[in-house]
Amino acid sequence: MSNNYMVEIKDLHKSFDGNVVLDGISLNVEEGQNMIVFGRSGTGKSVLLKCLVRLMEPDAGEIDLCGRNVGELNDKELNELRKDIGFLFQSAALYDSMSVRENLEFPLIRNFEWPQSEIDERVHHVLEAVDLSDAIDKMPSELSGGMRKRIGLARSIITKPKLMLYDEPTTGLDPITTKEISTLILDLQKAYKMTSIVVTHDLLCAKIIADCAIVIDEGHIVKEGTIKELLASEDPFLKNFFSDEVINKDGRV
Amino acid sequence: MKEYIVDKLNHFLILTEHRLAVFFELLGGLSAFTIRFLKEVFKPPYEVFEVRKHMIELGMKTLPIVGVTGFIIGLVMTMQLQPVLQRFGAEAYLPGSVGIALVRELVPVITALIFAGRVSSGIGAELGSMRVTEQIDAMEVSGVNPFRFLVVTRVFATTMILPILTVYVIFISLIGAYIAVVLVQNMTWEYFTGRVTFAVEFADAVPGILKTFVFGYIAGIVGAYLGYNAKNGTEGVGKASTTSVVVASLLILIFDMVLVKLTLWLWPNVK
Numbered sequence: 030m031s032n033n034y035m036v037e038i039k040d041l042h043k044s045f046d047g048n049v050v051l052d053g054i055s056l057n058v059e060e061g062q063n064m065i066v067f068g069r070s071g072t073g074k075s076v077l078l079k080c081l082v083r084l085m086e087p088d089a090g091e092i093d094l095c096g097r098n099v100g101e102l103n104d105k106e107l108n109e110l111r112k113d114i115g116f117l118f119q120s121a122a123l124y125d126s127m128s129v130r131e132n133l134e135f136p137l138i139r140n141f142e143w144p145q146s147e148i149d150e151r152v153h154h155v156l157e158a159v160d161l162s163d164a165i166d167k168m169p170s171e172l173s174g175g176m177r178k179r180i181g182l183a184r185s186i187i188t189k190p191k192l193m194l195y196d197e198p199t200t201g202l203d204p205i206t207t208k209e210i211s212t213l214i215l216d217l218q219k220a221y222k223m224t225s226i227v228v229t230h231d232l233l234c235a236k237i238i239a240d241c242a243i244v245i246d247e248g249h250i251v252k253e254g255t256i257k258e259l260l261a262s263e264d265p266f267l268k269n270f271f272s273d274e275v276i277n278k279d280g281r282v
Numbered sequence: 283m284k285e286y287i288v289d290k291l292n293h294f295l296i297l298t299e300h301r302l303a304v305f306f307e308l309l310g311g312l313s314a315f316t317i318r319f320l321k322e323v324f325k326p327p328y329e330v331f332e333v334r335k336h337m338i339e340l341g342m343k344t345l346p347i348v349g350v351t352g353f354i355i356g357l358v359m360t361m362q363l364q365p366v367l368q369r370f371g372a373e374a375y376l377p378g379s380v381g382i383a384l385v386r387e388l389v390p391v392i393t394a395l396i397f398a399g400r401v402s403s404g405i406g407a408e409l410g411s412m413r414v415t416e417q418i419d420a421m422e423v424s425g426v427n428p429f430r431f432l433v434v435t436r437v438f439a440t441t442m443i444l445p446i447l448t449v450y451v452i453f454i455s456l457i458g459a460y461i462a463v464v465l466v467q468n469m470t471w472e473y474f475t476g477r478v479t480f481a482v483e484f485a486d487a488v489p490g491i492l493k494t495f496v497f498g499y500i501a502g503i504v505g506a507y508l509g510y511n512a513k514n515g516t517e518g519v520g521k522a523s524t525t526s527v528v529v530a531s532l533l534i535l536i537f538d539m540v541l542v543k544l545t546l547w548l549w550p551n552v553k
Contacts, residue, residue: 082423104427111425122420125411136424139431188424 034093035060035192035224036081041090043076050076051087052248063218063225065235065256067270068245074228075119077245078194081226082114083107095191112140115190115223119197121181123169129156130165133184140188155183158217175206179213186217193218195227199234211237232256232271244270308529315433315507322427322434329435336439344400344447348393352451355388356380356458364466373467377474378481380459385452385482386490391538393451394497397444398530402505405436406526409509410519418510433510437502444498445491489545496541497534504530 036058043051050073058064068074079085081092083099092099095113102110123132133152137143143151156162159179169177178198185193198214199207211234218225218238227238235242235256242259244252244267252259252267260271360380367373409432412418421428460474508522508529 079419084419084423108425108427111423114423116420116423118416118420120415122416124417124420125415135421136426139426140424184420184424 033060034058035062035095036064036226037091037093038077038081039091041077041080041092042088043073043080043085044088049248051080051090054090054245054248054250056243056250056253058224058226060224061222063215063227063238063240065239065242066226066228066245067230067235067242067259069270070230072245073248074245075196078116078196078226078228081194082111082116112136112188113191115185115188115193117178117181117185117193117195117198119200121177123172123177123180123184125169127169128165129161129167129169129172129180132169132180133187136184136188151187155187158186158220159183159213175202175210178202178206178210182210182213182217186221186223189221190223193223193225195225195229197229197231198227199229199231204233207231207233208237210234214238311511312503312507315503315510318429319434319437319503322430323438325430329431332431332435333439333442336436337443340401340404340439341443341447343404344397345450347400348396348447348451349454351392351396352389352455353458355392356384356455356460357462358458359383359388359455360459360462361465364462374477375481376463377459377469377477381456381478381482382486384455384459386486387542389452389455390448390490390494390497391534393448394444394494394501394534395531397440397447397498398501398504398534399527401440402501402526402530403523405440405502405505406509406512407519407523409433409436409506410512410522411509413510413512414515414519429510433506437499437506440502441495441498444501445494448491448494485545485549489541489549493538493541493545496537500533500537501530504533 034057036056038054038056041051041054042049054077056064066074066077076085080087081094081099083102087100094110097106097110099107099110123129124135127135130152133155134148137148137151152165153162156165159182161176161179161183164172164176164180169180172180182198193214195214199210202210211231214225214227214234215238217223225238227234229235239256241254242256243250244259246266252262252264254262259267262268360376363380363383364373364376367376367379409418412432418428418432421431456475456478460469460471463469463474505522505526508526509519512518512522514521
């Protein structure tokens, strides 16, 4: 595999109890590119993301991230690689028992031997970036859905990753917050020069963020291209997927 | 009629097969979890702060309930034993007999069972909730080993804190026993404790307390295993929590049998 791509996926297969979820997915994402992954619920979009960081082991196939073959790494090497990857979970996955500050400090304290002053500086910096400096001493239970997503985003970018993976970043948010989060993702991507893969159902979010997109159905990539190309496609599945009846006023598929 | 019996038998066999499969899956999972724990627990860096935090938290959480239980056990045990010994004219042996019963068996096992009920379910629910809300995945993906941070620290804390709690409960139960004694006869605290320490030998006290390390480990590892592997949302969290109590209690009783046998084998002169 060449080193021009940040992400290279070759013939990826994954099934659960005989139910095939990913059936030979091959995909390349260039450095600095924002790739959107569309697909119906249960088509394996989140599974794809989890296979990338080996939260799930693929049945077959090859994955290269940042020029390293993920399948060949031992635990230590995998953890080293993961420091270069940010992951925003659908629920933001903030640690309930920790305050916002502790949530943000956690990956830094555990992975780097930095002085507290440097950790504090990084924490304040990312909180400013997501415009939530006031929330530093709050507990996750005191935050709204949008705020949780922002803090989750801040925690994901605090180690300045090269690659960001977003699992439904705008699910459950109102259209205004969706737009804010999507714009924030784009701004951060530009500021931190990250490569992103975004799994979403949200066309509005995709329109703001995407450089290119793929659509997954029944374990295969059925179409790859820009959002414009996908929307203009004459493919019956895509026409149905992006039809007015399927897309509501907020732009959600 | 014959078909009905065959049907019922089939159903019973299928159910038994399923239950056996679940049992062996649990046993295998717990064994694998134990091996992983033993591999990780000795690896630096040691999470001293986290272990200390969990020990204090778990200890404080169970301190009142095990204290009250210990007091009542000591009191009731003495009240029950006193008329029996009186019948044989052996009242003088009351402090010693009660002391041996409490130290050797009653306090370690009952404290462990209450501890398991409180702590095992708590760990199961906490880790289960972290699993289904993807917090464990988030930890893993940020380059942190969640097994070390969440499981090893908690299991080590439960292993270390239960013996301390047991010593505390032994003391409280002896106070309960003394109160029961003075209700029926005139006896000083010094005389009572003197009789207890005379009767309770090294071979009574040490194995009784040592086995609580195993009980503490069981309470922690069962809750951690079921919570860490919880599935199916909140239903899975509830199941992890309740199953933890049942499995941990059962294992504590089974291991108690084994450890009692082992104690008698190691100290054959125990009277």
